[in-house]
Amino acid sequence: MSGIWVSPTQFMDVDDLKKSDLGSEMYTYLSATGFDPASWLGTMPDPDPVLEKMPNAGMDALRAVLADHKVTASVQSRKLITLKKQDWVLEPGHAEGEEPTDDAVRLRDMLSRDLERVDLYNLFSEILDAPLFGYTVVELVWSPGNRSMSLSKMIPRPPEWFGWGSDNKLKFIDVSAVGVDVDPRKAVAVRHFPASWNPYGLRLLSRCLWPVAIKKGGIRFWTTLCEKFGMPWVIGRARNGAQRPERQEILRQLSNMVQDAVAVVTAGTEVQVETTGGKASGSLHADLVKYMDNAIAMVIMGQTLTADIGSSGSKAAAETHRKLLSDYAAADEVLICTFMENLAWVYGQVNAPGVPTPTFRFREPEDYDAQADLDKKLSTTGVRFTKAHYVRRYNLAEDEFDIATDGAAQDIDHAQGKGSYTAEQQALEDMADQGRDRAAKIFDRKVMSRIKAIVQESGSYDEVQERLAKELEKGFAGADLEDLLQQAMVAADLWGRFQVNQEVKDDG
Structure with a gap:
């Protein structure tokens, strides 16, 4: 059983x-x-909290948000990190630990040839609209080839043309507003953080709609304030006893004066031009606009300083924010890789069912600085690298360099002066080595411990900088390091005197 x-x-x-x-x-x-909404309309209701309050606007309202300069700058900053990576590879599919079969290699080559006719830069750009609108749908157009079907076009379609059914399958919303099943061989979709309760994905633009709307209102009031209080006031004082018609005539003449700076007024009338003594009190509106800009950058990029460091940011904080933006860019890479591998799966189902489908990935450029730093650290532990290591890791040609043996390295040291000193010179070298070791111990014991304490006790980067500056003025290491420097200066002076005396004796 x-x-x-x-x-x-x-x-x-x-x-x-x-x-x-x-x-x-x-x-x-x-x-x-x-x-079951799918039994009526074929699609699940869209649970977006912003769009459900403006059913008539829909995606058009989100596209209008893209007109804001801060939204545009944030979107471009995020997209371009991924779009500038042109080095990608399409590899034949295979089981782990096994070599790709001939059929898998052939399938990869077929797809690669078809992709050569596609503008992948703009295609990837529209795929990266998925975080903005929740999802992106790309229609596939096929054409018959030599015993296979070739991809002739890949066309991104407006997301509002599609929906999702209760079975989590893509639906096309036809003219009757009913969702019909999409042939999986005809469209590939990619979604941004979909959930069981929200198959439409997380839309970042809908989270920016109200900040953009509020910012526009703040700018409008700010502009009105600048127009009202930023221009000089032309004040006319009518003579005593002036009647209403005379006052109106003076007002008309002053209004004309604003245009041509010339006016003729009744005798006894005073005209005075007043300007505001300081800046218009519009900081409230400026702060509101800045707050909404930061909110927009936070939604789209996850941080604010890479877009506008301002006067209050620090380099350390900007580096932290840049690292966070790189995490968002890595997530965008995953979206593109997911789309391309879904495309490869569909391509395989059409042309070679049962054959492992190709995989797609971006190739990261080699970080030679990090590799060289690692090699240097390993060398201090006794590791000796072969020529093949430098050829493979640094992309060097074998005839461009040689590996120095231990003996050759010693010869280089001697050529640089080590091991060929006189007794007096060697004594001075030994003293310098001892002084360096003493200085390192003083630095580690006093300076580093004090720096660590300052960092732990401070509440912000600015406070760290301020306290470090004060410590530098007082001197971190105190008398110990000063005594050591004085000894070194005395030794250098004595050595100079000795050299002069030797030269005098030699000349004599």
Whole structure:
């Protein structure tokens, strides 16, 4: 009898398992709410909290958000990190530990040839719209080839043309507003953080809609304030006893004066031009606009300083924010890789079912500085690298360099002066080595411990900088390091006197 233990005391055979509910979905939208939207419209309702409050605007409202300069700059900053990576590779699919089969290599080559006719830069750019609108759908257009189907076009389509059913499958919304199933060979979709309750994905632009709207209102009031209080006021003082018609005539003449700076007024009338003594009190509106700009950058880029470091940021904080932006860029790379591998799977199902489909990845440029630093650290532990290491790691040609042996390295040291000193010179070298070691100990014991304490006790980068500056003025190491420097200066002076005396004796 075959089956499984479903509890410590209950065994179910194969026939009972087939009759059970283990292989079916029980906790669905229908069972939870008593209503299945897919039975009426074919698609699940879009739960976006912003769009559901403006059903008539929809995606057009989100596209209008892109007109804001801060949104545009943030989107471009995020996209361009990924789009500038042109070095990618399409590899034949294979099982782990095995070599690709001839069929897998052939399938990869077929897809590579088809992709040569596609503008991948703009395609990747539209795929990266998925974080903005929640998802991106690309229609595939096929053409018959030599015993295969070739990709002739890949066309990104507006996301509002599609929806998602309760079965988590892509639907096309036709003219009757009913979602119909999409042939999986005709479209590939990529989504940004979809969830069981939200198959449409997380839309970043909808989170920017209100900050953009509020910012526009703040700018409008700010502009009005600048127009009202930023221009000089022309004040006319009518003579005593002036009647209304005379006052209106003076007002008309002053209004004309604003245009041509010339006016003729009644005798006894005073005209005075007043300007505001300081800046217009618009800091409230400026702060509001800045706050909304930061909110937009935070939503799209995850941080603010790479877009506008301002006067209050520090280099360390900017580096931290740049690292966070690189994490977002890495997530965008995953979106493109996911799309391309889904495309490769569809391509394989059309042309070679059963053959492992190609894999797509970006090739990162070699960080030679980091590699050289690692090699240097390993060398201090006694590691000696072969010529093959430098050829493979640094992309050097074998005839460009040689590896120095230990003996050759010693010869280089002697050529630089080591081992060929006189007794007096060697004594001075030994003293310099001892002084260096003493200085290192003083630095480690006093300076580094004080720096660590300052960093731990400070509450911000600015406070760290301020306290370090004060410590530098006082001197970190105190008298110990000063005594050591004085000894070194005395030794250098004595050595100079000795050299002069030797030269005098030699000349004599």
